Amino acid sequence: MRTALGLLFIILGFLAVKNFAFAQQEVMACYRFLYTQNYKNAIEVGKRAIKKYPKNANAHYCLSLAYAWVGELKLALEHAKKAERLTSKKTDLLLIYNQIGLIYLTMGLQDEALPYLNKSLNLAKELGIREAQALLLNNIGLIYFGRGELNKALSYFEDVLRLEINEIYKVQAYNNIALIYRTKGDYRRAVEYLQRVIEINERYGRYREASLTKMNLGNTYREMKDYEKAERYILDGLEGVKKVGDKLSEAIGYIFLGWLYKDKKDYEKAERYLLDGLEGVKKANAKPFEAIVYLLLGSIYKDKKNYELAEKYLLDGIALAKQVGNKLSETLGYRYIGLLYKDRGNKDTAKEYLTRAYNLYKSMGAEVYAQEVFIELQELEKGAENLTTSQPEVEACFNFHNARDYKKAVEAGKEAVKKYPNNFKAHYCLGLNYGMLGELKLALEHTKRAESLTSNKRDLMEIYSLIGVIYERMGDLDNALPFL
Template sequence: MFDRTQWFLAGMSIALSLQLSQPVAAAVPVGKVVQTAQTNSSEAAEKALKEAAQLYNQGTAEAKRGTIVKLEEALKLYREAGDRRREAVTFSNIGLVYSGLGEKQKALEYYSQSLPLSRATGDRGGEAITLNNIGSVYSELGEKQKALEYFSQSLPLRRAVGDRRGEAVTLTNIATVYSGLGEKQKALEYYSQSLPLFQATGDRGGEAVTLTSIGSVYSELGEKQKALEYYSQSLPLRRAVGDRSGEAVTLTNIGTVYSGLGEKQKALEYYSQSLPLFQATGYRGGEATTLNNIGSVYSALGEKQKALEYYSQSLPLRRATGDRRGEAVTLTSIGSVYSELGEKQKALEY
């Protein structure tokens, strides 16, 4: 029987935090009207960017939509001011928000506008961030080799500019790709390089992501108790830093471990905690996975109609986020239910 429970791995989409540029403090010579206009545009852009960061940190889907509006405002102002470096950063940030909302193709559009600007202005740190984020999108779209290409371009730039936290981010992302390719030991090697870097730089959010990812690897290796140990270290860190979507990821992964151990009611308890968090933060990919997993539990419990209800909620979200592999998982799950209900022709359709 096809395993209808899909793992939700946490490490694939570690991207940059919303980047705030430092305000430019420059003397404006008397009579330089153009320069004054540029300065005013820069100041207005910085104000819009700070407002965007405040909205983004709220974590809700509505707030993220508001973040995009503010970032677009900042983008226009930076362009007017001729500030190409900050324009590049803002393009990348808009891509980040769209990626978090599940709109991966739109994210790639903005990243592809950021990258040449970063290169043109010699901003290797910004270039490294954008390369990493493009890799994250391709990883989530299932294009693992393409993801590795971008991560492998990002990593030496991270090291060259001394960005240890960024280096940890990219190492974790590479590890997650290898995990997705089935190379679990290679994945653990990269995670073992990234975890101490996150700890050394005090990045508890990145540490939490990596702990969850390590837990996922151990779970897939069949070491369920070891997986729970790592998840239990990650969960309080997620909560401490206010990472609600990350908390949801870890809760879903814990639920999936319990489901695999046959503790279906306990699994439902964790899924019921994660689902509203995904919905509140607008993380539709996570919502789709959790809905699918709840359907799998109900199917295993013999509640086939209830299972179909959850699968039917998951399927349009899979399609909306471009998760073709996830869509295939849910279609197969629906087909399995119909097969078990004796509706063989309907099963074959799915």
């Protein structure tokens, strides 16, 4: 998620050179340092440029770009706004509007970002600059992604792929499409797109961008419960962004590591990395990531049974996510606080929040997350009596599922159905966890088998719901509706 904003600041280098006409040595040097990813020197030279040429839009724009790369968003916005006031040239304003929109977007100010990005897109179309159109379509799509409008976001990203441009200008669309597939639970396609992004960036010498994508890929492997690959890619990417002094992306890398260790239940490491990340994103005023850290810390304190502190962080995270308009984070917060109230024995409040999370995930098309919350609601309603069994293999399958280790749950489920081929719970658990891994045909096969092995109405209600969800995820609404 959610996570794309750390990847936003793409410079279309040739556009800057082509569209900003300048003879000033300091301004040219600022751009040269940007292209070689020496952001510290770009800032120093940019400062000299605006001191010598205080009314030069090019100097303020270059300094804004340099500050943005290192996560100094307030300074980046200040100089971008100055550049806007100092020029009326359409090719200049195209880039400046985009820069201002991106800064607002990374700050979580979507309502402020969208008008600037649309103004920039209109200029790109008017001037016939397809590469700039690609950049703007991506950035506008990310706003809708943050709002949870996944299909609308996807339409913007796919519009980029239809443009007749070099593949390097399509690479951000590939990355963003990967985020859509990850949110929808199609991890295989998400990984394929992210690997393509890394390959293209490395081929063009864009090693910083490749490092950012490696962190994103690592976070995807975290969701897939492949913790070894997750850690490897996040650490590799983190090392890359450190080398170029990108402080905001470094902070995001720490957040991804904290999230990973949280999932592994190594709470000491998780808390340490999350607090390091929080310091960096607060300094950059990157509020969408700040909200995520509050939610993750709240979930950790819930698991450690420090319920008062957990509630404070979760409520703060939800409030901030709502403030910046990030529906995915807001929904995650509802889920986490619902589980908190479940642990505290407040069933009605837990049900209220979990139901809200389920409905929001469904409205976004985030079916894997919706399915997880649906199961949490069922467990809340009836306790654990239907998940207990005398067969240890079946019980192991459910235990792994509750720990969200879906790969191990599948392995335990296979052993269970091999040993107890006529046990509906074994087939149900195996089908459930195949679904969590995106193996929908196998999920449907075993869930249908579970249906044939029981006549208990309460059990069938649960099985029918799962079959309906699987058909829905397969895009077969005709078959889904009777079960739902």
